[in-house]
Each structure stands twice: as structure tokens, then as C-alpha cells.
Amino acid sequence: MADALAPQPAVLLVEDNPVQLLAAAASLREAGYDVAEASTVEAAQNHLAARPDLVAMVADVDLAGEPLTGFTLAKAVAARWPERAILIMSGMVWPTEGEMPMGAGFLRKPFTPEALATALRAVLTARGLDGA
Template structure:
């Protein structure tokens, strides 16, 4: 079964690129435009293995750091990767176990980090 990744990114072209890279690497992908939509998806869809989120998403009520904290609090089994081209994490921004990467994200780096979050393959 292919791992399911939730991509949270407000910029359409960036989101499409992330989705393409992850699908090409064998993942199933669900998209959300901002953190509020992502939280709705997380409530409605079981089996999400990891979340890849941007930090700055003007449309939502919270940013990617806050989304990551919520995911970590509510669903500890989900891996979290935070990406940003502008906002670097300060002390306390990253929840335990979450990873941060600067943008632009190289496709091979993205796939490697997601695989690290998911841990060793089962079976």
C-alpha cells in the first residue's frame, strides 16, 4: 500500500510541483490550500502518513508551524515536514520529530525526507 501524503501549500504551481514529485516517487497525495483545509482533511481522512506544509499561507487562520503543532498534538503517528523560502523556524516552532527544509526544495531531497519521516518500510 502506498503511503498517503497531505500537501499543504497556497501557491498553485508550487503545490502542483510537490504533488508531481511525490506521486512520481510512488506516494498517494491529497492537497490542501491552507491549514484550515488541511485540518478538515485530517479529520475526514484516516491513514494519512505524513504532512508536507508551507509556513506562510495567508488564507488560513494559522500558519504551517501552528498546523505542525496541531498535527503533532492530535495525530502523533503522522510525520511532519515544514518547508519555507522565507520563514526560518525559531526555538519552539518545530514540534518534536518534525523536519524543516528551505525552499526551493530539490525533488530528491523532498522524497528522502518524507521516507525518513515514514521510517523503515514494513514487511
């Protein structure tokens, strides 16, 4: 568990499956992150625009009912907010060359809480944004 007195890095979690959203959010909070949750692309973009304290976005690839995939969302986020680290997760597809923005990480589902925290920490560290 993270030091309760240390500032918690803020991350955005984008997942349309409510059970997976709750589980991943709980894992990230246990790892010491302040987690904002979004289940749609629109909600994710609203969080990113309203919260300059967000240092990273963790997004699922398959966002049901959305015109954008997590890959497309990641590229849009990287273009608009290049300072934010990005971690993409999927149990359905592997990224092909050019699908992910430069420097983004990929985590295959299913994963353990520890694997999620480690993958997020890796993309934050690579961007010089680590703090949890």
C-alpha cells in the same frame, strides 16, 4: 518510480501557491506517495480528520490569508494526530527553537523533487512509518 503493486503511503500536502502545490504533489506522486492536496488550513484539517490513512503532512510555513502559520498547524496536528509524521517547508524563514513539534522535519525552499522525497522519507523513517 515506486512499485505499482505496493501500497502507496498517503500524505497530505498543504501549500497555498498553486504552482508549488502542483509541482510538489507531482514530485511526491512520482516518488510513490498517494497525495492529498490542501491549500488552506481548514482543508488540511478536513483531510486529516477524514483520512486516517494519512501517515504524514508536508506543509508550507507561509499560508497566505490564514490565521495560522505552517508551524502552528504542525503543532496542532502533532497534538491531535501524534501518529502522523510532519515535514515543514519554507523559503522565507528558518524555524526557531520550540516552533516545530518534536520529530518534525524542515526543508528549505527551493528544493529538488529528490530532496523533497528524501526529506519526507527521513521523517517517515524516524517515526517508523516508511514505506515508499
